[in-house]
Amino acid sequence: MRTFLFAVLLSFFQAPTTEVTAPAFTVVPLGVKGGLDESNLSAYLVAPTGSSAYVCLDAGTVYSGVVKAVANKALVGPAAAVIRTHIKGYLISHPHLDHVAGLLLNATDDTSKTLYGLPSCLATVQNDYFNWRAWPNFGSSGAAPNLRKYQLRELVPQQETPLENTGLSVQAFALSHGKPYQSTAFLVRSQRSYLLYLGDTGADAVEQSANLRTLWQAVRPLVQAHQLKAIFIEASYSNAQPEKQLFGHLTPALVMQELGVLGELTGVAALRGMPVVITHIKPTAGNEEVIRQQLAQANKLQVKLVFPEQGQQLTF
Secondary structure, rough: OOHHHHHHHHHHHHOOOOOOOOEEEEEEEOOOOOOOOOOOOOOEEEEEEOOOOOEOOOOOOOOOHHHHHHHHOOOOOOOOHHHHHEEEEOOOOOHHHHHHHHHHHHHHOOOOOOEEHHHHHHHHHHHEEEEEEEEOOOOOOOOOOOOOOOEEOOOOOOOOEEOOOOOEEEEEEEEOOOOOOEEEEEEEOOOOEEEEEEEOOHHHHHHHHHHHHHHHHHHHHHHHHHOEEEEEEEEOOOOOOOOHHHOOOOOOHHHHHHHHHHHHHOOHHOOOOOOEEOOOOOOOOOHHHHHHHHHHHHOOOOEEEEOOOOOOOOEE
16 A cells, blocks of 8 residues: 555656746737738837847837837837837838838937848838938938938848847748748747747748748748747738739638648647737728638647737737
8 A cells, every 4th residue: 555655646746747938039019900000000029038129020000009018018118218229120021011111100210220121122111212202311321311320231031140239130031922022031039949920921822932831941940849939920811812812911721721831841749839920910891800710710730829919918
């Protein structure tokens, strides 16, 4: 009897425990939607946990999002001070206005910092916005006088680049946003942890490209090692949207199709419970709820679907 009790107690103390790891990233969504509401367009602040030095992933909405985040105590205001001192730089996936309007409109009152992006993206920002016709030239080249408020730093695809004054670094991957238009995925690193943010993108099969497969292959070892803490990916339209009218965007079916490709590379078990943050939903009547339902119904991979809200802090 004593032997039996000893064995039971020993098995209890040796039982495996689930390791709880501290969050690596703080994310504050400044804008989450894919159109219509100009006060709530794609922009996500990211910082290492415990830091208030953020980089902004896209910048469709900035000031309105910061105001809401301050009201929700996700950021410590006032809003103008947050923009000037706590946003250390911007990562721009592509130069469509719903991803840069907040940056442009706040440039006058902003402080000097760096804009990061692929060369074609930054060329559009410099030549088509910072040209004294569309907007003052806050860049460091182009039409005189250049005000040099923003340094435009070109990223080399798949080469890690430190993000100044943040404790973060980034790798950029080209995406197809309606062939041949280019967008970008950003793989952000904090020490040994990663967060993956995809700008607007179409599916490989629709875009006739291998951009997403290249991205999935790059992050495969990070998923398998549980170093990738979250994937941010768009779902702009419901499954009813005709393929010829996707304009370089994804539906719930295509999101799950692409995550399925990643699951084939990593093994499905490695994706189970992975936070997948759904971005850029177009808020036309009824669209948001339909997309949520379609994603939930198609979630055979058992990823953790996250629907961000403007100004509500997330941790990963």
